[in-house]
Amino acid sequence: MKIAYFNCFAGVAGDMALGSLLDAGADLGEVRAMLKGLDVPGWSLDVERVSRRGIAATRAIVDVEDDAVSRTHAVIEEIVTAAPLPGRVRARALDVFRTLAEAEGAVHGTPPENVHFHEVGGHDAIVDIVGTCAALETLGVDEVRAAPIPVGRGFIRCRHGLIPNPGPAVVELVARARAPIQGHDIDSEMATPTGTALLVTLATAFGPMPSMTVTGNGFGAGTKIFGDFPNVTQVVLGETA
Numbered sequence: 001m002k003i004a005y006f007n008c009f010a011g012v013a014g015d016m017a018l019g020s021l022l023d024a025g026a027d028l029g030e031v032r033a034m035l036k037g038l039d040v041p042g043w044s045l046d047v048e049r050v051s052r053r054g055i056a057a058t059r060a061i062v063d064v065e066d067d068a069v070s071r072t073h074a075v076i077e078e079i080v081t082a083a084p085l086p087g088r089v090r091a092r093a094l095d096v097f098r099t100l101a102e103a104e105g106a107v108h109g110t111p112p113e114n115v116h117f118h119e120v121g122g123h124d125a126i127v128d129i130v131g132t133c134a135a136l137e138t139l140g141v142d143e144v145r146a147a148p149i150p151v152g153r154g155f156i157r158c159r160h161g162l163i164p165n166p167g168p169a170v171v172e173l174v175a176r177a178r179a180p181i182q183g184h185d186i187d188s189e190m191a192t193p194t195g196t197a198l199l200v201t202l203a204t205a206f207g208p209m210p211s212m213t214v215t216g217n218g219f220g221a222g223t224k225i226f227g228d229f230p231n232v233t234q235v236v237l238g239e240t241a
Helices: 014-023 028-035 073-082 087-108 123-138 168-177 193-202
Strands: 002-007 043-052 055-064 143-146 149-151 155-158 161-164 181-183 203-206 213-221 232-239
Touching (some): 014 055, 014 193, 043 123, 087 123, 149 168
16 A cells, blocks of 8 residues: 655645645646646646755645636536546545535635635646546555644634734634644744645544554755744555555
8 A cells, every 4th residue: 555644844735735736646637637637727736846954845836827717616617527537536526625615614714615725726726636637546555644733823814804823714613633743933824724624634643653564755846934944745655564
């Protein structure tokens, strides 16, 4: 069995998770090919090699023509269901979006199918989520595990204005999954709703790195610069009997 362990010591976002898998060897061409099956025009996915506090990492760059589109969960579900994706990619992506919709619905008092995704409903988030599931498939990953999810403090600016950090959706996601979080004295968003939804949905367990034979690893870069540690999400690939 092949395991992907996300060591999210500096946080996690959708593009960081995707970048880490691409850095670990996921085929960019195959990921793009799967994404092209989505009825979501006007996007591109590229990568950039960067350095974060001396660590070489891959930054996944999603460029879109219009990232202000507000889609309901029902619309996103239709897009993913209709796409010619491998079964496991489709199932994983649908599960992530369902998890996200249920959490956002609980926060805003809206039925999941009617939840309007703003920040997480644009082209970039769809590419991040489906792209991450596609990258896991190209690597042959059977099981996902993760470290406790780090969160910062203070406030986050979003479409609705200032909200507390960690964001209400992130708190709802970890509460529903009973996933462990770890607070840091950093006045910045460390875990985004998209990144958190990916981990709490796909990970079968949270905690230390499992016993396995390591076969690869990668670092996905974030855009923010933190104090003395690199803003990257690490993924470690391994095999276990």
